[in-house]
Each structure stands twice: as structure tokens, then as C-alpha cells.
Amino acid sequence: xxxxxxxxxxxxLEGSTxxxxxxxxxxxxxxxxxxxxxxxxxxxxxxxxxxxxxAIGATGAAGMAQAALEAPESGFHAYVADAxxxxxxxxxxxxxxxxxxxxxxxxxxAQGDDIAAARDAAVAAAxxxxxxxxxxxxxxxxxxEPLIQDGFRMNTHCNAGWLAFVDWGSALSxxxxxxxxxxxxxxxxxxxxxxxxxxxxTAWELSQxxxxxxxxxxxxSGHYMRTGQIDxxxxxxxxxxxxxxxxxxxxxYSSAVVAKANGIPFYVAAPTTTIDPDCPSGNDIxxxxxxxxxxxxxxxxxxxxxxxxxxxxxxxxxxxxPAFDVTPAELVAGIIxxxxxxxxxxxxxxxxxRR
Numbered sequence: 001x002x003x004x005x006x007x008x009x010x011x012x013l014e015g016s017t018x019x020x021x022x023x024x025x026x027x028x029x030x031x032x033x034x035x036x037x038x039x040x041x042x043x044x045x046x047x048x049x050x051x052x053x054x055a056i057g058a059t060g061a062a063g064m065a066q067a068a069l070e071a072p073e074s075g076f077h078a079y080v081a082d083a084x085x086x087x088x089x090x091x092x093x094x095x096x097x098x099x100x101x102x103x104x105x106x107x108x109x110a111q112g113d114d115i116a117a118a119r120d121a122a123v124a125a126a127x128x129x130x131x132x133x134x135x136x137x138x139x140x141x142x143x144x145e146p147l148i149q150d151g152f153r154m155n156t157h158c159n160a161g162w163l164a165f166v167d168w169g170s171a172l173s174x175x176x177x178x179x180x181x182x183x184x185x186x187x188x189x190x191x192x193x194x195x196x197x198x199x200x201x202t203a204w205e206l207s208q209x210x211x212x213x214x215x216x217x218x219x220x221s222g223h224y225m226r227t228g229q230i231d232x233x234x235x236x237x238x239x240x241x242x243x244x245x246x247x248x249x250x251x252x253y254s255s256a257v258v259a260k261a262n263g264i265p266f267y268v269a270a271p272t273t274t275i276d277p278d279c280p281s282g283n284d285i286x287x288x289x290x291x292x293x294x295x296x297x298x299x300x301x302x303x304x305x306x307x308x309x310x311x312x313x314x315x316x317x318x319x320x321x322p323a324f325d326v327t328p329a330e331l332v333a334g335i336i337x338x339x340x341x342x343x344x345x346x347x348x349x350x351x352x353x354r355r
Contacts, residue, residue, distance in 0.1 A: 001162035002208050003030055009134070009166050010055045011062060013126055016069045018062045020050045023163055027204035028301050038066040038083045045090040045097070048195070052164020053238045053274055054133040057096030061129035063087045064104035068122035073115050080108055092286040093247055093324050095239040095276045100129045130166045136271035137168035139338035144174025144234070144269055147341075150183045152231045155221055157190045158249035159197040160236025160269065161205040170269040171236040172205060174336065179211045187213040188230060190221055192249060194294045194321060218251050222258040233259050234336070237270040242353075244329030244344030245282030250322050256331040265333040268344070272337050275353040282326035292319035 001008045012019050018035040025031055033049060035041040041063035044050050050059050067083030087101050107125035111118040148154070160171035168176065178185055187206055192198035199215045206213040216224070224230045233255060239247045246252070246268050259266040279285055296313040313319060332344035342348035 001167055001205075004208070009130070010052075010163055011050060011059045011130065011166060013062045013065060013123065013130075016066055018044075018059065018066060020044055020059065021163065022049060023051060023201065024049060024299070025307075026163075027200055027207075028307065035063075035066075037070060038063040039086065041066060042086050042090050045087070051197070052159060053094045053096040053236065054137065054165030054170070054271060055163065056091065056094055057100035057273060058126075058130040058133050058166050059100075060087045060090075060097045061100035061104045061126040064101055064108075065122040065126035068104075068108055068119045076115050076118070077109075080105070091288055093238050093288045094274075095279075096133075096271075096273050099273045100126075103129050133165055133271065133273070134167035136273070136338035137165045137170055137173050140170055140269050140271065140336050141168055141173030141177035143338070143340050144267070144336040145177035145181060147232065147265075147267065147336075148174055148178040148183060148185060149231070151185070152178075152183070153186045153188065153224075153229055155188045155190070155224070155230045155233045155255070156202060157198065157218075157221075157233075157235050157252050157255050158192045159201040159205070161202055163201050163205065164236060165271075169205075169236075170271065170336075171234045172202065173269065174234060175211060176209055179209060185211065187211060188221060188224055189213050189215045190218050190251065190255070191215055192251065193218055194298070196298070197249070221255055225258050225262040225264055230259075230264055233264060233266045234269055235267075237268050237274050238324060239279065239285050240268070240270060240275045240335065240349065241279045241281050241285060242275075242277050242349050243281045243346050244332065244335070244349055245285070246327045246329070246332060246335075246344070247282060247285045247287070247324050248327065250325050253325040253327045256327045260331050266331060267333050267336055268327075269336040272339060272352045272354050275349055277349070277353045282328065285324075285326060287325070288323040290321045290323050292321050295319040295321050
């Protein structure tokens with residue numbers, strides 16, 4: 001991740017403190033926030049100070065390391081198990097969160113009753129989850145970059161870039177790689193209501209990397225597809241079922257349907273940690289429903305320079321806010337993983353998945 005030319009990761013562990021980029025303040029203010037305990041870290045996940053599949057996976061792993069460092073020797077394993085439940089209950093959809101928590105929990109349990117060794121193993125495992133996520137996303141860029149031809153006009157939905165992972169991102173990683181290889185590309189960035197991760201985060205990342213782009217209303221992507229101004233769509237994923245169905249930010253399914261109708265390849269980019277072999281199909285993926293106030297209100301900077309919340313719907317009017325939807329596998333041209341591009345089929349998933 002480049003911020004004014006300086007490299008950052010989205011999340012890292014410093015001693016017993018989890019350090020996070022404060023995503024709700026972007027793109028207006030860049031800052032780092034400290035989470036001193038695993039309960040603070042869990043709250044950061046649930047309130048979306050940190051969000052994105054790989055990023056919350058690494059944050060969940062770091063929270064487990066914090067729990068191991070905090071836990072008293074008497075009742076150590078019970079404290080750690082309770083912390084795992086707290087972290088798991090923050091958000092239900094993203095598979096990477098559960099992968100990261102389980103990776104650290106296994107490392108702790110492997111040490112038996114050697115508490116000092118368990119603490120060291122937890123920290124090492126959390127750092128390994130983060131390093132693995134960054135390496136996988138860089139590899140996704142290398143595998144996906146050849147798909148992008150010079151002059152391509154790309155479309156993406158939500159944010160699956162640096163901020164959604166530890167580094168590089170998934171959907172944006174091939175675009176970053178293509179841009180760094182000298183290819184001329186343009187990215188249409190869906191705004192992604194209601195939290196506007198596209199207009200706030202993806203556009204900011206592309207600006208940092210100096211990739212030509214434009215923010216569009218979510219409903220505008222169909223217009224650009226029909227009029228021949230989009231050559232390819234790449235999105236990320238929060239969970240991929242064993243049959244290749246994909247859960248991603250709400251609005252992804254609509255984009256995939258329109259892409260299919262216009263003969264435009266629709267790719268999903270995700271590390272294999274996003275694949276859930278225990279989830280048979282998209283119908284089995286839990287869909288998070290967030291507060292209706294995220295639909296009723298919007299946050300932004302006023303012309304007077306204040307960061308404020310404004311109501312955009314009738315007072316106390318009913319609203320629904322599913323955070324994700326499911327795109328059936330038959331709409332997906334391929335899944336770009338760190339191991340290569342695989343078909344969105346049961347065989348394709350079985351060839352690359354890992355627990």
C-alpha cells in the first residue's frame with residue numbers, strides 16, 4: 001500500500017497492540033488507530049474501522065494473539081476460547097475471519113499447557129496469517145495481469161484493494177500490476193452504497209497509485225457495459241462456496257447479470273483462504289444484515305470542513321440493509337487465486353482450497 005509514496009500495511013501487531021488504518025475517516029483523513037486488547041479489536045471489526053475479507057482475517061488472527069498475551073495462566077485456555085467466540089461473532093459472512101482465528105487457535109492448542117510457548121506461537125501464527133495474505137494478493141496480481149489488455153476499461157464493485165487485505169488487494173491487484181507494467185487502463189469505480197467503499201476507498205487507492213479512474217453511481221455500470229465502454233469486470237469476494245458461488249458486497253450479483261447479458265467477462269479475485277469447503281453452495285452462506293441507519297444516513301465532509309452525518313431518507317422510514325449478495329457460479333468467468341485462475345466449479349474449488 002502506498003500512501004503519499006510511503007508503504008503501509010492495513011493491519012499489524014506491535015507488541016500486544018493491533019494497529020489499524022482508520023478506514024471510516026478515509027479518503028478525507030489518513031490515520032492509524034490502536035486497539036490495545038482483543039475486545040477493542042473485535043469492536044473495530046464489527047464497527048468496520050477495518051473491513052475487507054483478508055484484512056479482517058488478519059485482524060481476527062491478531063486479536064487472537066492479543067488474547068493469548070492477555071490471558072491469565074490460570075484459566076488460560078478458557079480465556080482464549082472465549083476470545084475466539086467474541087471475535088467470530090463480529091461479522092458472519094467473510095470466511096477469512098474464521099480462517100485467521102482458527103489458524104492462531106490451532107497454534108495455541110498445539111503447545112498444550114506450555115503457556116509461554118502458546119503465547120509465542122500465537123504471535124507467530126498471527127504474523128504468518130498476515131504475511132500469507134499479502135503474498136497471496138501479490139500473486140493474484142501476477143496471475144490476473146495477463147488477462148488485462150493494453151487499453152482495457154475495467155469495472156469493479158466495492159473495495160477489494162489494499163485496504164480490504166493486508167497489502168495489494170484481490171480485485172485491484174491485477175489492475176495495479178497491469179498499470180505498473182505500463183499498460184494503459186481505466187477503472188470505472190462503482191460508488192457502492194450504502195457505505196460507499198468504492199467512492200471513498202477504491203478511488204483513493206487508485207489515486208495513490210495514479211491509475212486513471214472515475215467514480216460512477218452503482219446503477220451506471222450497466223449503461224457503460226451496454227454502450228461498449230467496459231471490457232472486463234473484476235470483483236473480490238468475502239466467501240466462496242464449494243460449488244463456486246460467490247458472496248460479495250451487495251450489488252455484485254446485479255453487476256454479474258448485466259455483464260453476462262452484454263458478453264463481458266466477469267472475474268472474481270480472492271485468495272484460497274476465502275473458499276469455504278464446508279459451505280455447499282451460495283444458499284448456505286450467511287448474509288449479514290447491518291443497521292438500517294447506514295441506508296437512512298450518509299457521512300461526509302461539509303463545505304464548512306466538518307465531518308458530519310446527514311439523513312438521506314424520510315425520518316424513521318423503514319429500510320433494509322443486506323451487506324452482501326450471492327453471485328451464482330455460472331455467471332463467473334473464472335476465479336483468480338494465488339495458485340492461478342480456476343473455474344468457478346466444484347472441481348475448480350477442490351483443486352485449490354485449504355482449511
